[in-house]
Amino acid sequence: MGVLFKQYLSGDKIYTCSQCKTHCTDHGQLISKAFQGRHGRAYLFSDVVNVTLGPREDRMLITGLHTVCDCYCITCNSVLGWKYEVAYEESQKYKEGKYILEKAKVQKEGSW
Ligand SMILES: [Zn+2]
Known part of the structure; x- marks a missing residue:
């Protein structure tokens, strides 16, 4: 693994x-809060920074079969959620390339 550079986001949301306060994404990237993670509520974001991806695996989710990668915080290595690589159902294609972050794994910072 190479050297990982942390990015700092400049938004106010x-x-x-939640473990190490590394910036993950900002409110402008939020697509939906109506997702279910492994630990309860989860959010769908169009882009996330400062994560590394695990191996691709096929996972049967509530909304059908998807190929996903777990995403890990680059600083503390916590699993924060996953990235949708491939969605096989036509109605779920909008999720490809997007990220799920578990509500329990992230915190809000800034002026909400
Ligand atoms: Zn972390």
Whole structure:
């Protein structure tokens, strides 16, 4: 693994890793809060920074079969959620390339 550079986001509504406060994404990237993670509620974001991806795996979710990668915080290595690589149902294609962050794994920072 190479050297990982942490990115700092400049928005005033930032989501951070709840363990180490590394910036993950900002409110402008939020697509939906109506998702279910492994630990309860989860949010769908169009882009997330400061994560590394695990191996691709096929997972049967509530909404059908998807190929996903778990995403880990680059600083503390906590699993924050996953990335949708492939969605096989036509109605779920909008999720491809997007990220799920578990509500329990992220915190809000800034002026909400
Ligand atoms: Zn972290």
